[in-house]
Amino acid sequence: MQHMAIRVGTASWTDPTLLASGWYPPGTDSAEQRLAYYASKFPLVEVDATYYHPPAEQTARLWAERTPPGFLFNVKAFSLLTGHPTRTAAIYQDLRPETPKQRVYPKDLEPQAYEDVWTRFLSALDPLADAGKLGALLFQFPPWFTIRRSNKDFLVEVKRRCSPLPVAVELRHHSWFDGDNAAETLDFLRRHELPYVAVDMPQGHRESVPPVLAATAGLAMMRFHGHSGRWASKDIHEKFGYEYSADELRTWAPKLRELATHAEQTHALMNNCYRDYAQRNAAQLTQLLSA
Template structure:
């Protein structure tokens, strides 16, 4: 069986800081990251979706964590086709527009290319420290199955090489009927890791909880919870779900089976409200150890 790494999708959420999960001695960002890294071997950085990281920041992350700690980085929204705040773009690359949000097509091609270059370059300190895991490309709910989107997956893989992108879909068409087999076959053919998800069902963005390893080196599973307020614009209402031990116990054999198919399986609790994610991750580690 391959290695299973369990962590959470945040270590800086305000509701987590207010929850009491961190000891009082962890009273600054450096100490909090160090404490987190003693509890879990991996973390997913969500902030990089909202704004690209600075190289100085990633260097500090590398310096403040133990040797074998791993950071997964969520791709900047501009690189996944989401609406992106103009203010989040590098100052010298911002388009001259009255719009608050823009898409890749709103930028000159050279500016778009430069965003790719700077985003990936900022991760160099993590690469040099051997602490960069995967790059999470989570696509928007309207990004359905079609040839041009499959081609973009291959483009992303080529742009990131030798770094490892993983792909999360938020559109059910990728797994509707025969499309499920088509999607998995395509990913396997090109050795591209699918991000498996546990999330609320019955919405336009819902993807079924398929557990499949589509690459020989890596599988990723993200737990989004089952909030009945999934469509809320309040992020804490959307992800504020505390998994029961029974729910997590049912997942343990599925994760072990996934780990039989690939070298490393990463599991992230993304139910980031108060300390739900941290407590659920700890419980899952215990269950996997039983």
């Protein structure tokens, strides 16, 4: 397959520690200016906020309007749609279950309300899709989403629900990659043309999966979570506060080039979002890939 350019980006452009780091030039104070500056440096960004709160269609329209042609947004699926516990207050007001619970799961909603969450979440992204700027919907599954028939069925259902919007799947339980399961998992994803998201992350934790690089569809994706010694921390900046060394990135560049030969497009995202670590590493990786 023809080698295609690898898009490199980061998993945030609005993190408070990034704003405080001095990465944005003085005077880049508005949301519009920041996104425009970011998009002048990178061709791709991941939207993390949509995991916590469904986006408004107007927001997606502004993202499309404020970025140059060819710029892509990978949008993280709302937590409820991946089976994570979801803040009740984050659900559309008229669809919220009547419960004193702070967090709910899909089963806590009326079946029709759950369907409506899907519909509204996806339709809010229409402006991005219409502008050709939706890279993929990233479905990051919880650590208890293990390899089993019902979960495989759900992956196929996710693709069907989102069609024609592209999806990508990140699995967070080692069972998908234990022994012979790795080949089975990748075969399954290929059969259903579901893009698999490879990850680089600390090993030895409940949600650790090995860095298996594989293209299972036209889109290949790699996310770099870093190797923080504080991975188990509840503090998101301790968890992701890791800067890759030039040597580490140098070992990844040929692997990503090889991955890109098996896909029509390849995305590499730095998710080590603390201060400007992700932005600096993304710039270094871009340089290494173009060398």
